Ligand SMILES: Nc1ncnc2c1ncn2[C@@H]1O[C@H](COP(=O)(O)OP(=O)(O)OP(=O)(O)O)[C@@H](O)[C@H]1O
């Protein structure tokens with residue numbers, strides 16, 4: 001039962017979120033490239049730096065943070081509503097009476113699903129973002145493909161990739177635990193369920209941003 | 222056998238139960254009756270541990286329910302089946318999946334054995350062939366019966382039913398009562414039923430406790446109900462003029 005449920009969660013979170021992650025990261029990559037091209041023209045910094053900037057911004061910060069902020073809205077509210085609904089309709093009570101350990105049966109598959117699926121999504125976001133940067137600049141003639149790729153291949157530091165995965169894993173854990181908590185302990189009726197779902201999103205977002213800062217401080221010092 | 226001692230329960234300022242002592246006997250259908258809001262559901266939920274009592278003890282045979290450790294509690298849970306007042310069917314699962322759920326969680330039967338057991342239970346509640354429907358696609362009474370099937374599928378030693386026949390037509394209600402009675406006797410289990418249905422009281426009231434204003438106002442068997450002089454109980458049971466006339470006639 002647990003295994004099946006975990007697979008379902010991975011599928012829902014992973015495949016279900018692909019389109020939105022795809023759209024967001026392609027535009028973020030594009031805007032980053034466009035914007036830095038504009039900022040750097042007329043300075044002494046060579047244009048091939050843009051590839052390097054897009055790559056590192058995506059890997060270090062944007063892929064993990066933006067993706068997870070969006071997923072906090074999509075996945076977090078969904079989890080809070082699902083579990084909260086089960087609480088209100090006495091499904092959780094019914095399971096408790098059967099002897100099911102409801103906190104682990106309902107929440108663990110979600111945490112495991114998210115902790116595996118979200119880092120993959122973040123990785124895809126980083127790649128798609130870099131492609132987005134390419135699409136925004138090379139076909140439109142801002143600079144050549146050679147420049148962009150040269151930038152992408154310069155000053156690469158593997159530690160940033162480790163950092164990206166660390167962030168993604170921590171954020172995934174935060175989204176699921178915060179949201180499931182909000183749902184699991186919901187009381188009252190549909191108004192409270194709505195509030196719990198909102199709280200799940202807001203608190204997950206705040207938790208993500210705080211964790212982001214802490215990870216940045218810890219991993220760069 | 223389930224024994225409760227001095228059960229009190231308050232929600233904030235409101236004291237819903239003010240000291241309940243009772244023994245629910247094995248192999249019998251024990252009824253908790255009382256007006257709407259008397260605290261029947263609260264008492265049942267205390268029995269199964271969904272509410273902690275403010276004071277008092279619940280004994281499952283010789284096991285003190287509220288001081289059991291986690292493992293012992295889990296073991297006891299396997300012996301408990303419950304029908305909720307609102308059914309609490311899992312609405313994203315089919316009828317068969319609902320009934321099979323306890324087996325899927327805890328038994329190591331093969332799928333075909335499980336399905337066989339599920340079909341048995343469904344036919345006991347006259348729901349053969351409803352396996353693949355979703356709870357939202359069947360009537361309230363059918364949902365209730367699915368709830369009963371799910372409660373008995375794991376062969377409980379203790380069965381709790383919160384208003385098993387409210388919202389059912391009289392014929393089905395009687396069938397359900399008889400079903401619960403049969404299972405109770407057949408498998409020698411301790412059954413506790415909440416009801417305010419007078420037919421149930423008269424048909425299956427092996428042992429009855431009448432809750433009123435947070436206390437047990439009266440206890441006895443269905444045979445003693447007829448003879449009782451307790452005004453409160455009489456007002457409750459023989460509420461309709463029709464039943465009052467019936468009682469008068471029975472007396473003569
Ligand atoms: N979770 C709760 N919080 C606060 N008060 C509660 C709660 N549950 C029940 N009560 C109160 O306890 C009292 C008894 O409720 P209960 O549901 O046990 O009634 P009942 O006898 O089952 O009635 P019915 O026949 O209508 O189902 C009610 O006055 C109700 O307001």
Ligand SMILES: [Mg+2]
Nearest residue numbers: 261262306383
């Ligand atoms: Mg009730």
